[in-house]
Amino acid sequence: MTSNIDYIDKIPNNVDLGRDRVLQRALEHWQPAYMGWWYDMGPNESHNYDVYLRTAISVDPEGWAIFDYVKMPQYRWGIFLAPPTAGREVNFGVNKGQPAWQDVPGEYRSMLRRLIVTQGDTEPASVEQQRMLGMCAPSLYDLRNIYQVNVEEGRHLWAMVYLLHRYFGRDGREEAEALLERRSGDVDNPRILGAFNEPTPDWLAFYMFTFFTDRDGKFQLSSLAESGFDPLARTCRFMLTEEAHHMFVGETGVGRIVQRTAELMAEQKVDDPDHVRALGVIDLQTIQRYLNFHYSVTLDLFGGDISSNAASFYTTGLKGRYEETKIDDDHALTDSTYKVGTVKDGRASDEEIPALNALNERLRDDYIGEVQAGVDRWNKIIEKNGIPFRLRLPHKGFHRQIGNFAGHHIGPDGDVMTAAAWKAKRDEWMPSAADYTFVQAMMTGRVVEPGKFANWIAPPRRGIHTQPIDFEYVRFN
């Protein structure tokens, strides 16, 4: 009895875990497997470091987290749901107006499980993708940030595993095990979605990933936070609190790389990419190619432009639109249409389709709006340094593997091309093997002196929480 209570203390939660013995046993069984996964696939060689981390301790928006040194394997991964909203209803689809479900509606069980598994699968995948990057961190500040992102992705996995265990019985437990068995990039047992099987080989890729791909996380979690299945909605609402920092890491990370490059270009009066590289920084053209890659693989994560799955998720009330309850319409979408991109007569164009089938595209468009604003902020940094170059988002159809544009060869300006013509331009548009070699050569070894930064990145404007930039964010022991 006592040891059980101790054990529960090890899983911080606000779901009354101690009162549900079956769930408690299921999570007790899963937890060592999770720790095994963390030791194998979590950040390389990091287990004994003391890291200045944020840990969630409450769901109160005021003071929900504490900051302190933690050894990552001792991070208090827990289960947090945002507080319930009294009288909450299903807010869209055919079940609109019913009380929000506190249990899984039988007829939607497999659809809901699939959504939760797909969401859950991305969390450990990203940790696997990033596991070697600590070895070449540009500063202690950045090293701490990647570790923060990693432990929180671990917690987000816990969040989905809680739902699987609590609401899906035996098959939920099997899915939870499988989440620890798939591996990013593994040919035999890969992660579910494309972008989560791509390598994240260097810090520019990491920052692009946290800017672009974590933001898909934001938009998907926001849609799931609208779910009529209340436990999923509440889980996602709290996950979004943590997600904001990941996108901050991405936006400021790319921004600091851009800033360092632009500053040196202005100071040394160079603009030829080879000359810029000779200064030991990443040329803006290479940054653009990374942007093209990460943007396009992330657009694919939103799924097909025309999706009957998305229509079913919506109609049933399981997955809403971004900020569903703030939208002023019938929340049924049976009579409206929406424009999706397509290729017609050899040209990229739009077609109107029933709005219900276009929900992936609509969410993708919401996402693109936010991404564009971030790119504009990076361009301000370049402009401030008097450099005429501007970063830009390629056409929506560029380098797509999923949806209407898949199978076509579309350039960054939206030109539909032959495969051969596209291939001839590929290395102008996407990072080449030589680009990766160049970037990685710059990132050998990590910078461990507090307050020092690698040459290719500008320091941040301020430190973490209330600490100075030269704080010892990681102690290696």
Ligand code: BYC
């Ligand atoms: N790669 O009907 P369709 C995050 C599959 S990121 C491979 O268009 P649907 C995070 C699809 O599964 C957010 N396969 O798809 C970020 C389907 O397969 P089946 C993750 C793909 O279902 C950074 C078939 O193609 N959360 O949190 O409408 C770090 C037909 O597709 C892909 C979610 O995604 C792809 N890119 O939409 C850490 C939310 N796209 O059934 C974390 C949950 C599609 O024919 N998931 N397919 O075998 C969903 O809402 C939907 O599953 C999707 C796909 C939006 C992903």
